[in-house]
Amino acid sequence: GQNIDQPTEMTATEGAIVQINCTYQTSGFNGLFWYQQHAGEAPTFLSYNVLDGLEEKGRFSSFLSRSKGYSYLLLKELQMKDSASYLCAVKGRGSTLGRLYFGRGTQLTVWP
Amino acid sequence: DTAVSQTPKYLVTQMGNDKSIKCEQNLGHDTMYWYKQDSKKFLKIMFSYNNKELIINETVPNRFSPKSPDKAHLNLHINSLELGDSAVYFCASSPSSGGAINEQFFGPGTRLTVL
Numbered sequence: 001g002q003n004i005d006q007p008t009e010m011t012a013t014e015g016a017i018v019q020i021n022c023t024y025q026t027s028g029f030n031g032l033f034w035y036q037q038h039a040g041e042a043p044t045f046l047s048y049n050v051l052d053g054l055e056e057k058g059r060f061s062s063f064l065s066r067s068k069g070y071s072y073l074l075l076k077e078l079q080m081k082d083s084a085s086y087l088c089a090v091k092g093r094g095s096t097l098g099r100l101y102f103g104r105g106t107q108l109t110v111w112p
Numbered sequence: 113d114t115a116v117s118q119t120p121k122y123l124v125t126q127m128g129n130d131k132s133i134k135c136e137q138n139l140g141h142d143t144m145y146w147y148k149q150d151s152k153k154f155l156k157i158m159f160s161y162n163n164k165e166l167i168i169n170e171t172v173p174n175r176f177s178p179k180s181p182d183k184a185h186l187n188l189h190i191n192s193l194e195l196g197d198s199a200v201y202f203c204a205s206s207p208s209s210g211g212a213i214n215e216q217f218f219g220p221g222t223r224l225t226v227l
Contacts, residue, residue, distance in 0.1 A: 031213065042116075042202060042218035043155070050213075085153060091214075098143065098168060100216060102155040 002026045004103035006088050011109045012078050020073045020106045022088030030093035033100065034062050034073045037085045046073070046086075075108075083110045115139050116219035118203050124225045125193060132189045133222045135203030143167075144186040145204040145216065146178060155202070161186055162208070190224075198226045 003025045012018040024032070031050040035043035049055055049064035049071060061074040075082055085105040092099040116137045125131055137144060145168070146158045160168035161180040175191045186203060203219040 033215070037153075042220050044218070045215045048213045048215065087155065098160055098162075099157055101157075105153050105155075107153075 002090065002092075002101040004088055004090055004101055006086075006103040006106045008104065009107045009109070011111060013111050014078055014080060016078050017074065017076050018078060018108065020075075020086050020088075020108065022071045022073070022103055024069050024071070024088070024090050024101075024103075026090050026092065026101060028093040029066065029090060031091040032062075032064055032071050033089040033091065034060075034071075035087040035089060035102075037087060037105065039084070043087055078110045080110050080112065083108060116203055116205055116217050118201075118219040118222050120222060121220060122223050122225075124227065126227055127193055127195060129193050130189070130191045131193060131224070132187055133201055133203075133224075135186045135188070135219055137184055137203075137205040137217070137219075139205055139217060141205040141217075142183055142208050143206045144180065144183070145206075146186065146188050147202040147204060147218075149200045149202060149221070151199070159186075159188075193224075193226045195226050198224055200224070 006022045034046040037043040047062035054063045059076045064071045085107050087105045088103040089100045118135050143162045145160045149155045158172050159178045163183050164180045177189045180186045200221045200223050202221045204216040206214045206216045
């Protein structure tokens with residue numbers, strides 16, 4: 001089975017740094033994605049990790065530890081527009097090839 | 113130019129009716145997907161087609177029938193709609209079904225409300 005766990009809600013203030021954690025237990029692993037979803041809109045791709053370590057992309061970074069089944073998304077210099085749901089998704093392999101298994105998303109609210 | 117488009121954006125219908133949602137992608141991708149996002153925002157895969165061939169069929173009632181006339185289109189037909197079918201349905205596409213990063217691009221979603 002697939003189990004992907006992330007906090008339901010987080011809040012932070014403008015200019016701050018926030019870390020959104022994701023833990024997973026899956027029968028196959030072929031990479032981990034982070035997506036951003038604003039209310040009423042489609043999910044959009046933020047980052048992808050398949051090897052252990054940190055991937056940095058501007059204000060956003062994503063970290064993966066495969067041995068621990070753990071990832072985090074780090075958002076720096078928060079802006080009001082970063083208020084959104086952040087979805088962690090694990091890509092399957094083998095019999096689950098092509099599947100993306102999503103967590104329930106973390107709703108981030110950024111306050112002025 | 114819209115990469116992944118869906119119609120309609122909103123669909124309100126009565127229980128028992130049959131309805132269809134259409135999806136088109138102009139990215140030249142080989143693989144397309146249907147996802148269901150429930151009221152708790154949980155996004156779950158339903159189907160996937162690779163070059164018009166069904167490759168993923170999760171545990172979905174057989175009232176749901178996908179059809180892919182060509183690799184740029186994937187439609188979803190739902191028979192005998194039930195209250196529990198109310199959700200947002202997202203179409204997505206990716207270059208292929210496996211390998212490399214293979215990022216999925218999502219359409220704007222179709223909000224289905226069954227009364």
